[in-house]
Amino acid sequence: MSRYQCPECGFVYDEKTGDAYQGYPPGTRFADLPDDYNCPDCSVRDKPDFVKLDDVDAPASPR
């Protein structure tokens, strides 16, 4: 289970918890989200833009 972060607003998609509001149950893999998934908080970054948190040093968002 991994976490993926929007590089614009800092929203984190956590595979462990999913996203109940958007209808993604706990355990939903990031890879299994729809291809047209985009950030539910800022809407200006899409699925390919998300950064796997393990791969970044600092999760702070560069707004």
Place this chain on the structure above:
Amino acid sequence: MTATIPAPAETPYRDRKRYAWLLSVIAPLGAPAGPFLYMQTGDTFWLWVFLVGFYLGTTALDLLFGEDLSNPPESEVPRLEADQYYRYITWAVVPVLWFGFLYNVIFLATHPELAWYHWLAVATVTGSMLGFGLNLGHELGHKKSWIDRKFALFTLSLGFYGHFAVEHNRGHHRHVATPEDPASSRMGENIYRFATRELPGGFFRAWDLESERMERLGKSDWSLDNEIIQGWLISVPLYAGLVAYYGSVMVPILLFIAFWGMFQLTSANYIEHYGLVRRKLANGRYEQCQPHHSWNSNHIASNLVVFHLQRHSDHHAHPTRAYQSLRDFPELPRLPVGYFGMFMAAYVPPLWFSLMNHRLVEAVGGDASRINFEPAKKARLMKRYGIRDVASPVANTTTRERAAVEQAAEGA
């Protein structure tokens, strides 16, 4: 002998606009103030003065006070955004709007003696007040907390526009400045034609987005979890209750006011991205939304009554930034005055085109690939304004690169 002058102690940053934002709370009170003063004095002058004040008065103040180019230092932004004062004053507008709306519709329903033109003035100023409400719903609808978002829904429902938060955040922001976006206007498209695309297009996009979400949740489109239904659950009892109590006289009042309110939002959408377009990259995606994909206005008078909505370039590039920390950037497409003046210009299409088409061409360096054209008028517009098919390369700027540009802007 020379004296050493001690360096002045560093002055902590002070937001000069902190208390001026209260104007955004007070301004909508102009709508009920007219009927109130008319009832005190019997003078119909009061039914008109705030309507004229909203549009002509604010525009005159824009021309008088000009632009405010200042930005808060980036180091202060976390503190500004954590300061609950800015949040509470947005909440304070909600009861102002509900009071103003109810006061004015009841005034119109109980004053049948009013001449039709006085009726029209009061109905119009009330619809304009709903425009302030849509602006507030916009600011609150971008917030992440439950209470801000419910205040947004409660406010938007006053004008029967509860679907706006869904449409704006998940529809317009995602597709802004593309030919596919019904809420981004095209060069050569007048506001009335735009309205026929934007009003239904925005609603159905919102419905489709909620329908998809309900499907993922395994619920019916008509579930109470559908935020559009939640809005209707406020609007329908409100409107039906007013009609039931005051009778059919209330029907044209509510219809006109709700229409003028939503048309104010249509007007804002019309002017905010007129003709600007994000280009497609080789991978088929659109370039990321950048500050130059929105028209900006730094006019201080109008910005102070609309919670900085007119600093629209930063808002679209960074939608979760709060109103008090929105910035100006150099070399943005700039509106000649604030929204109130630009709305009036938009309502007279030849005036709008004469004001804006050459500004648009200058803003994009005469490059056709950076213009969102009304398709049927493209060839004519290119010839008339000397627009070229230069196909300049698209820079797919990364967030880090943009942050560098924006830091430079901060220092400017």
